[in-house]
Amino acid sequence: MKTGPLWLSGPMVRSMMRKHKVTIAGLAAKFNLTQKRIREVRTQGVTGFLAREWTFMITGQWPA
Numbered sequence: 001m002k003t004g005p006l007w008l009s010g011p012m013v014r015s016m017m018r019k020h021k022v023t024i025a026g027l028a029a030k031f032n033l034t035q036k037r038i039r040e041v042r043t044q045g046v047t048g049f050l051a052r053e054w055t056f057m058i059t060g061q062w063p064a
Helices: 010-019 024-031 035-044 049-059
Strands: none
Touching (some): 010 035, 010 049, 024 035, 024 049
């Protein structure tokens, strides 16, 4: 599996959400996103700055 600071796969996003006990509904409400968008990212993943932003939204800390 490809990993790095500028890349998050769908399974990595799902795993992080489980580890930090973040739900789809909770993330949607907190950051004003649609649940459809969250499911999309959980399936497809994200790259670039979005990967860093999603890491922050899930963990509450910016990646180093």
